[in-house]
Amino acid sequence: MSLPALSSLLDVPTFDALPLSDIQRTAFMHTSAQLSAENNVELVEYHLGCVVRLDRGFPAISCADAVFRAEYSVVLSRNTNTHAAVGDWVVVRRPQTHDMGVIEAILPRVSDVARWRGNSRGEHQTLAANVDLVLIAQALSERGLDVNRIARSVVVARDCGARAAIVLTKADRCISPMQLAEQLHKLAAVVGVEVPIVVTSAGTQAGREGAAKNTDSNFNEAASLKAYVHTMAVPAQVSWGIESVTALVAPQTTAIVLGESGAGKSTLLNALLGKEILETGAVRSSDDAGRHTTVTRRMVQIPGAGIIVDAPGLRSLPLVGHERGLSLAFPEIASAAQGCKFRDCTHTHEPGCEVLSHAAAGEYCPERLAAYLALAAEMRSSRQTLDPDIVL
Template sequence: MESDLLDTFGWRKDERPDDGRLGRIVRVDRGECDVVTEEGQLRVLSDSQRSQGLVAPATGDWVVVVDDLELGPVISRVLERTNTVSRRDPSEEVVEQVLVANVDLVLIVHGLDRPLPVGRLERFLVVGWDSGAEVVVVLTKADSEPTAALEVAATVRALAPDIEVLTVGLGDDRSGHDLVAALMEPGKTVALLGESGAGKSTLINALVGDELLATGAVRASDAKGRHTTVSRELVLRPGGGLLVDTPGIRAVGIWDAEDSLARVFGDLEERSTECRFADCVHDAEPDCAVRSEVAAGRVDRRRVERYRSLRSELAEQRKREVDRERRVSRGRRR
């Protein structure tokens, strides 16, 4: 049935907007987006609208598309998001960059062929949890790095005891991919986060490609369909669910993430309540409960340093936001 297509792409409400065609963004380029609608995939303009105050559309967004006599199909509005995976825009000081919108599960993807800096994992966890989505860590390249797999899994668990850690590799052992596939279900949106080279695209191809083969010759011989599958950012998995490939991110500036910071560093936040000063930054203040934990050897000093630096990053961000608000409102008054 034609009207089921957008449901498979994750639409969950009974009602659909009636002021244009409903669609989901599967790819964003400069000024243009690919949008899947019931009538198929459309290339639409988004920039001209943005200047009119439209929220900058992101991959995963639900949008209403209308036909402009001159411009062709354009996005008339972005529907309210259930959540976003966001970071601080690396090119600007205080702007949020939405990587993916409307996400149910975030996979933090790490390649075992390289070290896993704990600080980066903490940032990815903060960004993932802050979206409100479920978060799972996937370690790739276990085929060539079997020992690293155990070590890194232990590192992750030390940092986030409750988190699920899955391990995948190329080769005959498909059990890891099966476990990732088991996390998916029809209409569920899964975003992959990780630096470039981590193995995100390979993992998506493994999850989608097998399904394509499994669905038979018609599908597998549809070379055009396969090509678009690979070039999109948001991909429909024939067996159910959607996978979103994000461009590799190395620098994850955290954004507006106080709550998930508390989740990653819950023990330290709890200790902080025993510091003499409520605004203690655990540096040189007297009677600092966090530093006394370090002195007693119960907490790693470097972990406290990373915590402090993320805290001050957030505080700095807040301050700049306030400054900018002031500038903006001064500008308005003039």
């Protein structure tokens, strides 16, 4: 399979829009000086770059004056663990005799969004580096939301040091105002008030107008979605329309959109971009599953906002070693758990269990507690079955 045409590199964010921390800038100066001395290569040959696309593992780099494809230096390619992710800052060399850049070093990450892939002998897969916000995309439908999947995505996002927000897509599909309000309340109860929830209908304009029962050319997605739920009360953290997604992604910050194939991630990003840059694909009508249309991880620059990474749909999101994320996503329960008599308390039957006593006092929403217990149990059992040689 060949790589996409070089013209596709034109749609990547401009270098100035890419968020670079002071630590990374300083690391670039040190590392490039060191490489220059070690390899007897002039310092000016080393450039600071950011990985803005990965096509089946092949990076494209944005530097101050150019965007180009790159390969790994001999030293880096010997070690398969040192492959760059989208969002990574790198030291790259552009030898004049070569049409590709050469990545010489990967600079320290501020954060990375990683998931566990495989079974007990699996590995961490970095989905994107230096990410501030994870947008968890899931499609609304009459089947109801997969709240457990959203909750585990919040745990993974928080574990990686990123904020989490939920984007519910396809609000234009037939779901009654009452169903929509019910699903929003159930979701908010589980994820808590801190996690923003945005409801969108980024499908075709025709689809949006159908949802709004409004053929006015001045169609306003947010207003019509709000009007759709009409008198139904919704949780305070809910906002409406794709503009609310834009508002979450501040300039000079990076978000990644995570969700199953067919959730409408690329469609949402095209709507935010105001043009069809990303490929989208139909879903199976029987179960709404997508066909893994997106195969590239790539950054796009949202006008007037920050950068969002589009990514292939994730089939699974097992929880392995995300304890810190669980505590950050469920802080009130995790802090009670600190007071339990047994360190390995499962908070189900043990004497001296603080979580159970808070629960008995009615302090937790039962669905939120159930979600916490299920995720904590999964993490305990994945840790026990993990190959002891694997370092988390």
